[in-house]
Structures are given as C-alpha cells and as structure tokens.
Amino acid sequence: MKKADPHSDVLKAFKSELYDWDLWLGRTLVLAFAALAGLVVVVFTMMSEWALEQFDHIHLNFWWAPLIWTPLCTAAIVWVTRRYFAGTSGSGIPQVMAALDTSVPIAKRGLFVSVRMSIAKMFLTTWGLLAGLSLGREGPSVQIAAGIMHHARRYLPARTGVSSHGLLMAGGAAGIAAAFNTPLGGIMFAIEELSRRPEQRSSGLLMAAIVLSGLMAVSVFGNSTYFGVIKIDKLSMALLLPGLLVAVCAGLAGGLFARLVLVSLRGVSHDRFTIWRRRKPIWFAAGCGLAIAVIGLVSFGGTYGTGYNHTKDMLNGVSETQPLYVFLKYIATWITVWAGVPGGLFAPALSIGGALGNDLATLTQYANPATLIALGMVGFLAAVTQAPLTAFIIVMEMVDGHALVLSLIACALIASGISRLLCKPLYSALAELQLKRLPEPSPEPQAVQQPSEQAAPVPPPTGNASAQANP
Numbered sequence: 001m002k003k004a005d006p007h008s009d010v011l012k013a014f015k016s017e018l019y020d021w022d023l024w025l026g027r028t029l030v031l032a033f034a035a036l037a038g039l040v041v042v043v044f045t046m047m048s049e050w051a052l053e054q055f056d057h058i059h060l061n062f063w064w065a066p067l068i069w070t071p072l073c074t075a076a077i078v079w080v081t082r083r084y085f086a087g088t089s090g091s092g093i094p095q096v097m098a099a100l101d102t103s104v105p106i107a108k109r110g111l112f113v114s115v116r117m118s119i120a121k122m123f124l125t126t127w128g129l130l131a132g133l134s135l136g137r138e139g140p141s142v143q144i145a146a147g148i149m150h151h152a153r154r155y156l157p158a159r160t161g162v163s164s165h166g167l168l169m170a171g172g173a174a175g176i177a178a179a180f181n182t183p184l185g186g187i188m189f190a191i192e193e194l195s196r197r198p199e200q201r202s203s204g205l206l207m208a209a210i211v212l213s214g215l216m217a218v219s220v221f222g223n224s225t226y227f228g229v230i231k232i233d234k235l236s237m238a239l240l241l242p243g244l245l246v247a248v249c250a251g252l253a254g255g256l257f258a259r260l261v262l263v264s265l266r267g268v269s270h271d272r273f274t275i276w277r278r279r280k281p282i283w284f285a286a287g288c289g290l291a292i293a294v295i296g297l298v299s300f301g302g303t304y305g306t307g308y309n310h311t312k313d314m315l316n317g318v319s320e321t322q323p324l325y326v327f328l329k330y331i332a333t334w335i336t337v338w339a340g341v342p343g344g345l346f347a348p349a350l351s352i353g354g355a356l357g358n359d360l361a362t363l364t365q366y367a368n369p370a371t372l373i374a375l376g377m378v379g380f381l382a383a384v385t386q387a388p389l390t391a392f393i394i395v396m397e398m399v400d401g402h403a404l405v406l407s408l409i410a411c412a413l414i415a416s417g418i419s420r421l422l423c424k425p426l427y428s429a430l431a432e433l434q435l436k437r438l439p440e441p442s443p444e445p446q447a448v449q450q451p452s453e454q455a456a457p458v459p460p461p462t463g464n465a466s467a468q469a470n471p
Contacts, residue, residue, distance in 0.1 A: 026156050027205055030167070033152040034209035037145040037171055038216025041178035044122045044144060045217070048137045051129035052305050059132065059301055066132050066293035066304075073131030074289030075282050077124055077341045082281060085120040086437065087111050088342045090265075092121060092143030093193070094430035096172040099146070100194060101435060106164055109150065111437055113168065118147035124342040132304040133292060134332040138179040139344025145175035145213065162205065169194045170206040174213030176390070179346075183214030185393040192387045193427065230315055230399050233368045239407065242364045246357050246375045247411040251418025253356065254349070254383020257330065259423035261345075264338045265433065281340065288339035295332045299325060303332040307351025311377075314358055315370060326355045345384060350395075353380025371407075374399055378408050379415035386425045388412035 058065050081089050088095075098104065099112040110117075125140045149171025153164050172194050177186025187210050267274050277284040296304045302325055310325070322328075333348040357376020361369035374395055382391035392412040396405060 038213030091139030135343025136347030177214030250379025255419030255422030
C-alpha cells in the first residue's frame with residue numbers, strides 16, 4: 001500500500017488556502033469593516049469632545065444656564081430615544097450582549113445593534129454630553145462599532161467562516177479598543193465580557209480586526225492614553241495598607257453603585273420616584289436633568305460630563321479634589337443612568353475611582369497620591385463592571401512603568417470580588433432587561449379536539465333546558 005506524501009498534503013492545503021477567493025474576500029471585508037468601525041468611533045470621539053467644549057463654554061459664561069438647558073435637553077433626549085430609538089438607551093454594552101444571546105433570532109438583532117442604531121447612538125450620546133449629563137462615550141462606542149461590524153454579514157460569502165456572533169464580538173471589542181486607544185484592552189473585553197465561546201477558525205482574524213480598529217484611533221490621536229500618563233514613584237511596603245483600603249472601599253462603593261443602578265432600571269419598587277418614572281418618563285427625565293444641573297453648580301462644574309478634565313487635573317496636581325466630589329459625581333452619574341438617556345459608565349467610573357483614591361491618599365497621608373489614584377480607578381471600574389482584567393489593562397496603559405502592575409491587578413480582583421457579594425454582574429443583568437424587549441411569540445392555534453369514538457354517549461337532558469342553561 002502506497003503511503004501518502006506529507007509534503008503533497010501540505011502543498012494541497014497551501015493551494016486551497018491561497019486560491020480560496022471566498023475566504024480571502026471574507027477576510028478583506030472583515031478587516032475593511034473593522035477599520036471603518038474604528039474610524040466611526042474616532043469621529044464619535046471628536047463629536048464628544050466638541051460637545052464637552054461647547055457645554056463648558058455655556059456654563060462658564062452663564063452659570064445659571066444649566067438650570068434651564070440641562071432639563072430641557074434631558075427631556076428631549078429621552079423623548080426621542082423612547083419614540084424612535086428605544087434600543088439606544090443606556091450604555092450600549094447590554095444591547096450587544098443581548099444580541100449575542102443564542103435565543104435571539106438573527107432577524108431580531110436589529111432591535112439591539114444596527115447601522116441605524118449606531119448613528120442614533122452617536123448623536124444622542126453627543127447631545128447628552130452637550131447637555132452636561134454625567135456619562136461616558138466608551139459603552140456607546142461598543143454598540144456603535146458592533147452595529148457597523150454586524151452590517152458586514154450582508155456582504156460576506158457563505159464560506160468565509162466568520163459568523164454573525166463573531167462579528168458582534170469583534171465589533172464590541174473594537175469599540176473599547178478605539179475608545180480607550182488600547183487594542184489589548186479591547187481583546188480582553190471581548191474575552192471577559194462578550195464571548196464565552198471563542199470561534200476556532202476565525203478567532204485570529206477577529207483579533208486582527210480588533211487590533212486594526214484600535215490602530216485607527218492611534219493613527220488619528222497618536223499613541224496617547226486616555227487620561228495621560230500616571231507617574232509612579234518607587235513602591236515600598238508603605239503601600240500595603242493604603243492600597244488595601246482603596247481596594248476595599250472601591251469594591252464596596254462600586255458594588256453598591258451597580259446594585260443601585262440595577263434596582264433603579266428594573267423599576268419594580270413602589271416608591272414615588274419609580275412610579276413617576278413609569279407614568280411620566282419625560283417629566284421624570286426633566287427632573288433628573290434639573291437635579292444634575294444643581295449638583296453641577298454645587299460642585300463648581302466638576303460633575304458635568306465625563307469627568308475627564310477633573311481627573312486629568314487631579315493627576316497633574318493642578319487642582320485638588322473637592323471633599324464631596326466623589327459623592328456628588330456618584331449621585332450625578334446614577335441620576336443620569338436613571339433618566340434613561342444613552343450614555344456609558346466607564347469614564348465616570350474612572351473619575352469617581354480616581355477621586356476616591358485621592359481622598360484616601362489625603363486621609364492616610366500617603367506620599368504619592370497618583371499611586372492611590374490609579375488603584376482607585378482600576379478598583380472602582382472593576383467593581384462596577386465586574387470585569388477586573390479589562391479594567392486592569394485599561395488603567396495599566398496609563399501607568400508610566402510596570403512597577404504598579406501587580407498592585408493594579410490585585411486591587412481589581414479584590415474590588416471585583418467584593419462587588420460580586422453585593423450585586424450580580426451589572427451588564428449581564430441589564431442584558432436580561434434588554435431581552436424583555438423582544439416581541440412575544442404569537443401563540444400557535446390549538447387544534448380542534450375531535451370527539452373520541454369511544455367517548456361515552458351524552459345523556460339526554462332532563463327537565464327544563466332553559467333552566468339548565470341559566471342556573
């Protein structure tokens with residue numbers, strides 16, 4: 001019997017790979033849509049920054065303007081969202097997770113992700129930042145990029161090997177990669193949050209798509225980090241107790257925040273605010289906008305928007321955190337989410353965590369506040385999202401040097417573990433709420449029961465028939 005030539009098998013496999021035009025066309029389309037998704041997120045970033053600058057101009061020149069502008073915009077955003085784009089409300093990450101659920105038919109995924117949803121999400125989130133609401137653009141970037149990538153399925157050849165599930169996962173991760181300018185963070189986000197079942201054949205292509213989307217942001221903004229570079233001095237055992245205190249406090253605060261958000265959005269309680277939100281959602285949104293405007297005035301503008309400028313100034317030592325900033329930003333972010341506007345939690349969570357670390361550095365008189373600020377950022381973000389590795393990589397990209405790497409990952413794991421004792425994973429729970437938006441399946445018509453041949457004969461009626469009909 002003639003033995004098979006192994007070199008011949010390798011040659012055949014090489015030719016099959018090289019001359020499979022459907023395969024190469026599919027790869028090209030996936031990478032092209034990944035680049036497009038990254039560029040769309042870059043445009044969204046520019047829109048967000050423009051909106052923040054315009055609102056800063058408004059409230060710095062007219063201190064009273066947010067008391068009118070913010071409630072009106074919040075009510076209008078919620079009206080447009082509920083009327084035309086119900087799938088854009090909130091972060092955007094739960095929508096992508098819902099679309100990835102195996103119980104959702106492909107035809108119904110447009111309720112959660114689509115090009116139409118992506119465009120609406122861009123403008124509505126930008127409008128929210130223009131109104132001064134306490135929200136971020138990172139969660140929306142996940143839904144935006146996922147909608148762009150998922151659209152590619154219409155043009156992929158049947159034999160390409162990339163499924164709709166893979167496109168959604170890659171798109172969502174590409175949104176994080178482009179928003180934070182960290183491709184590695186996008187890959188980890190895909191593994192930790194979006195995918196529980198990696199695809200064997202196309203996983204390398206999808207990872208390349210995520211990296212390419214992140215490189216779109218690098219090509220436009222340069223190799224810069226989200227909050228700049230955090231300078232870390234030489235570490236010692238003196239960090240042990242303050243660092244542990246930051247991890248515990250961030251875990252408790254983040255877990256309680258996630259629980260508060262989940263309880264508020266479920267709307268199952270019977271307090272007067274929940275009833276008001278259920279019956280008059282537009283007026284409730286206006287009331288939330290007024291509360292956010294008042295909090296912003298009390299904080300001298302510190303709680304408006306993403307918190308990016310405040311955190312960056314704090315890291316650079318330009319300004320000191322106000323004593324109540326953590327509490328005020330915490331409440332403003334919760335009210336923004338409760339109002340029902342499109343917007344994310346990542347940037348406000350980083351801002352709250354950084355301020356918490358700075359407060360504990362002041363309390364413990366720790367010599368290098370930037371170290372505790374970084375730990376607070378990773379701890380609070382990990383506690384809110386319960387995605388410790390994603391939080392660790394995002395913050396690690398901001399740190400100058402690798403001396404703090406072990407401390408960051410330890411803080412993220414401790415804070416996330418404490419949060420899990422207080423609340424179930426936030427995005428998974430919100431995804432379950434999104435799935436309730438699916439239309440109920442129409443009941444199947446019941447077959448008419450035929451009388452059995454062996455059924456007992458019906459006895460003849462006795463007495464007055466009309467009396468029996470109307471007892």
